[in-house]
Amino acid sequence: MNGTAPLLEVRRLRKWYEIKGGVIPHLIGHVQAVTDVSFSIGRGEVLGLAGESGSGKTTIGRCVLRLIEPTSGEVLFEGEDIGTFGPERLRKFRRHAQVVFQDPFGSLDPRMTVGEIVSEPLEVQKLFPNSKERRDRVVELLETVALSSEFLKRRPRELSGGQRQRVGIARAIAVNPMFIVADEPVSSLDVSIQAQIVNLLEDLREKLGLAILFISHDIVVMEHLSNRIAVVYLGRVMEIGPTDELTSNPKHPYTEALLSAVPDPDPALRGKRIVLEGDIPNPVAPPSGCVFRTRCPRAIAECAAAIPPLREISPGRAAACIRL
Amino acid sequence: MRRLRPVIGLLLIAAFVAMALLASVIAPYDPFKSSVEVIDPPSARHLLGTDELGRDILSRVIYGARTSLIIGLGAAICAMGIGVPVGLVAGYFGGRVDMLVVPLIDLFIALPGLVLALIITVMVGPNLLNLVLVLGFVMWPSVARLVRGQTLALRETLYIEAARAVGGGSAWIIRRHVWPNIMRVVAAQFAVSVSFAIFTSASLSFLGLGIPPPTPDWGGLVRAGFDFLSLNPLMSLAPGATVTATVMGFYLTGSSVR
Numbered sequence: 001m002n003g004t005a006p007l008l009e010v011r012r013l014r015k016w017y018e019i020k021g022g023v024i025p026h027l028i029g030h031v032q033a034v035t036d037v038s039f040s041i042g043r044g045e046v047l048g049l050a051g052e053s054g055s056g057k058t059t060i061g062r063c064v065l066r067l068i069e070p071t072s073g074e075v076l077f078e079g080e081d082i083g084t085f086g087p088e089r090l091r092k093f094r095r096h097a098q099v100v101f102q103d104p105f106g107s108l109d110p111r112m113t114v115g116e117i118v119s120e121p122l123e124v125q126k127l128f129p130n131s132k133e134r135r136d137r138v139v140e141l142l143e144t145v146a147l148s149s150e151f152l153k154r155r156p157r158e159l160s161g162g163q164r165q166r167v168g169i170a171r172a173i174a175v176n177p178m179f180i181v182a183d184e185p186v187s188s189l190d191v192s193i194q195a196q197i198v199n200l201l202e203d204l205r206e207k208l209g210l211a212i213l214f215i216s217h218d219i220v221v222m223e224h225l226s227n228r229i230a231v232v233y234l235g236r237v238m239e240i241g242p243t244d245e246l247t248s249n250p251k252h253p254y255t256e257a258l259l260s261a262v263p264d265p266d267p268a269l270r271g272k273r274i275v276l277e278g279d280i281p282n283p284v285a286p287p288s289g290c291v292f293r294t295r296c297p298r299a300i301a302e303c304a305a306a307i308p309p310l311r312e313i314s315p316g317r318a319a320a321c322i323r324l
Numbered sequence: 325m326r327r328l329r330p331v332i333g334l335l336l337i338a339a340f341v342a343m344a345l346l347a348s349v350i351a352p353y354d355p356f357k358s359s360v361e362v363i364d365p366p367s368a369r370h371l372l373g374t375d376e377l378g379r380d381i382l383s384r385v386i387y388g389a390r391t392s393l394i395i396g397l398g399a400a401i402c403a404m405g406i407g408v409p410v411g412l413v414a415g416y417f418g419g420r421v422d423m424l425v426v427p428l429i430d431l432f433i434a435l436p437g438l439v440l441a442l443i444i445t446v447m448v449g450p451n452l453l454n455l456v457l458v459l460g461f462v463m464w465p466s467v468a469r470l471v472r473g474q475t476l477a478l479r480e481t482l483y484i485e486a487a488r489a490v491g492g493g494s495a496w497i498i499r500r501h502v503w504p505n506i507m508r509v510v511a512a513q514f515a516v517s518v519s520f521a522i523f524t525s526a527s528l529s530f531l532g533l534g535i536p537p538p539t540p541d542w543g544g545l546v547r548a549g550f551d552f553l554s555l556n557p558l559m560s561l562a563p564g565a566t567v568t569a570t571v572m573g574f575y576l577t578g579s580s581v582r
Contacts, residue, residue: 067489087493094491107482111504120500121490168486175490 005079006040007179007211008064008097013037013073015059015235019284032283033059034235036073038310043178046205046212048226048243050219050258054280056235057215058102061181064213065097066090077179095125098172102184104164108156114167115152118142121174141170144207145200162193166200173204179211186221198225220262223247228316231255234283234291237310241317252319253298290321298323330580333515336573340566344389353380355387355540365556373556375548381556384540385563391541392522392570395455399521400514402460407467408510412498414468415475425468432465438524445533452535455528459521470513474506508581515578519571526567542567 014037016030034056041047051057063070066082075082077097085093098121101107108117118138121127128134139149145166156164165185172180182201186194202225204210214222222229223243230240231254239252250256257274276295281287287294293303302322310320343350352371359378366373372381414425432440444458478484478501487497522542528534529543537544542563549559 065489067485091491091493094489099486099489101482101486103482107486109483109487109501109505111501120487120492124487124490124492124496171486171490 007043007045007078008213009040009074009076009079010060010064011038011074011076013060013063013075014071015056015063015068016071029284032235032286034063034070037232037235037237038073039230039237039240041179041211041213044205044209044211045228046214046222046226048219048222048229049213049215049232050217050222050229051232052217052280054234054283055232056283057217057232058183059235060232061099061183061213061215065099065181066093067099091125095127095175096177097179097181098175098177100165100168100172100180100182100185102187104161104168104188105156107168108164110156112155113152114142114147114154114156114159117156117167118170118174121171125175127175137174138170141174142167144173144204145170160193161189162196165189165193165197169197169200169204173208173210176208177210179213181213181215183215184217185214187216187218194221201225219247219258231258234280234286236291237320238292239317239319239321240310241314241319245314245317251313251317251324252321253296253323254292255319257297326580329576333573333576333578333580336569337515337577340389340570340573341393343386343566344393347387347390351380351383351386353383355379355383356538363552363555366558372558372562375559376552381545381549381559381562384545385542385566388540388542388545388563389566389570391452391535391539392525392567394452395459395525395541396518396522396570396574398456399459399463399525400517402457403463403467403517403521404510404514406460406464408471410464411468411471411473412475412502415472416479416494416498416502418476422472425472429465429469429472432462433469437462437520438527441524441528442531442533445528450528450533450536452539455525455535459524462524463517463520467510467513467517470509471506474509475502478502478505512578512581515574517578519574519578522567522574523571 013034015034016032018027019029019031020026021028037060039047049057049060062068064075066075077093082093115138118141119134122134122137128137138152142148142151147163147166159167185201186197189197198221201212205212214226216222219229226243228241229243229246231238231252233254238254239246239250246255247259250259257276260274274297278295281291281294289304289306290308293299296303308320308322310318312318313324357379359374361374362378363376364370364374370380370382372385375381375384410425414422441458441462444461445454448454448458484497484501487501525534526543529541530547532547534543535541545563546560552559
């Protein structure tokens with residue numbers, strides 16, 4: 001961070017979906033997908049966003065790119081509130097902030113060729129109006145993601161999962177962005193391919209100085225790449241801190257539980273496994289106080305009383321738990 | 325049979341289009357020219373016989389293909405012209421337009437097409453242009469419903485979200501992603517619409533609300549032959565068969581696309 005303004009700053013982001021019901025439809029509740037989430041990402045920094053499915057990770061990713069409109073809160077990009085952007089300014093913003101989706105099968109238009117898919121951002125953003133130059137740029141991008149010009153005319157269905165994800169990445173970096181949201185970019189891939197894609201993202205980060213919001217349910221996948229990790233549960237940040245510290249010495253009981261679920265190849269080093277009982281609660285009616293208390297092995301009566309704020313526990317580290 | 329459907333369909337369409345385009349070459353006589361040979365039975369000179377004004381029935385059936393082609397294509401183009409944009413806008417943008425369009429579509433679809441066409445034709449009067457417009461007007465809601473449904477499903481796809489994420493506006497996304505992905509289904513619906521238009525216009529003509537004479541059209545020819553069924557049944561059966569074959573051709577082709 002070096003004391004300068006962060007590239008991206010998220011302040012008390014909230015996304016609640018209204019639920020309407022009844023004979024005469026009226027508001028009967030909210031799906032509390034994301035509640036009061038704050039974090040920041042510096043230039044060239046990778047922030048891992050970890051949490052179970054249904055924890056609101058993807059919603060956060062979509063909000064910071066304004067692919068969906070948050071209910072409240074701000075997302076500042078280079079100090080500017082992206083919520084205030086009009087269509088033209090938003091289009092310019094999309095030159096700087098891009099996305100890689102989880103599902104490389106669904107995120108590529110089946111009717112388009114790889115060349116068309118990768119050149120789409122360039123056309124939309126009118127970056128290479130000359131079609132010859134645009135083609136060269138597309139080939140260059142394909143080479144950057146370790147594909148070659150022979151893929152230009154292929155269609156998504158002819159590619160493997162890993163190749164499709166490379167195409168998805170090439171599309172994301174086509175506009176030369178500063179920031180990428182990688183939403184579970186490896187979860188749908190074979191384990192052998194996952195490492196390749198993570199390594200590719202790491203290369204790109206170095207080469208292009210990319211900042212990345214790396215979303216995953218798997219803390220191990222993000223460990224190598226992430227400078228810091230934020231752990232979310234039921235749409236709220238439970239703990240945030242530098243990767244090494246957070247993984248070696250988790251503070252929040254939920255982080256502890258997530259990490260204990262990671263299998264260690266050496267049985268001697270295996271810690272006691274903390275098994276969480278039950279399922280993630282219903283986001284329509286989350287538990288009072290700390291949302292994690294219903295599954296927390298360390299919960300006490302006071303946990304139900306008030307929502308624990310995210311408190312700094314050491315420089316750069318914060319956790320939301322009254323028992324710390 | 326599944327594989328055969330589009331083949332048979334396309335062959336029937338090809339035969340029909342060839343008949344319409346090459347009518348002046350194939351037809352042995354001028355379809356409007358009367359002669360003294362009134363209601364002749366089929367013979368070597370008049371393969372299907374002659375009608376009450378001594379006109380060659382075969383030639384009239386062949387020229388009737390032109391009328392059907394114009395009505396079929398014209399009405400289907402009108403239906404697409406209204407239905408596709410309405411369906412795209414309602415499906416892609418949703419909201420108020422959608423809330424307005426959907427009940428309208430449902431209302432139209434609840435009414436039988438033939439009855440609706442019949443009522444409007446009575447009001448505006450039967451002629452070629454009116455028939456094309458009326459049938460197009462009757463058919464647009466099914467086109468709109470189809471396009472809306474397809475668009476609605478596509479709108480939620482990740483690749484459309486990806487296109488928005490790179491800054492693509494609505495027009496860009498509809499042109500580059502929605503339209504190419506629904507084109508096949510729209511083409512199929514086009515063929516089905518042609519078949520419906522030809523069938524319905526023939527029905528209207530049969531009921532006396534079709535193309536005014538002396539223009540030969542198949543529904544009208546069936547109707548005219550009705551009075552002479554005992555003398556020359558081919559007078560009705562021949563145009564009836566061409567309607568059936570053509571409607572089937574378009575329908576088989578259209579319904580085999582999925």
